[in-house]
Amino acid sequence: MNTNAWPLWEVFVRSSRGLSHVHAGSLHxxxxxxxxxxxxxxxxxxxxxxxxxxVPADAIxxxxxxxxxxxxxxxxxxxxxxxxxxxxxxxxKHL
Numbered sequence: 443m444n445t446n447a448w449p450l451w452e453v454f455v456r457s458s459r460g461l462s463h464v465h466a467g468s469l470h471x472x473x474x475x476x477x478x479x480x481x482x483x484x485x486x487x488x489x490x491x492x493x494x495x496x497v498p499a500d501a502i503x504x505x506x507x508x509x510x511x512x513x514x515x516x517x518x519x520x521x522x523x524x525x526x527x528x529x530x531x532x533x534x535k536h537l
Contacts, residue, residue: 451497452467452496452499
């Protein structure tokens with residue numbers, strides 16, 4: 443493995459049409475400042491972005507797509523997770 447390789451950065455761009463940042467792609471850069479400049483040049487060439495986030499790829503934790511069934515399964519038998527399980531408190535008017 444090349445120890446002199448630049449780290450991988452994940453790029454998220456917010457377009458002028460929406461409010462959420464969307465994953466645009468990845469790039470290699472030596473630091474965050476260079477990653478931002480490179481992301482601007484690569485992913486917003488046609489003025490389609492108003493904000494860019496760059497995140498070191500090794501700082502992102504994610505779930506395993508192969509275990510999506512068990513990870514996202516419905517919490518059956520766990521009624522305490524739903525607000526309907528609890529009763530209203532007396533004297534609290536905003537509930």
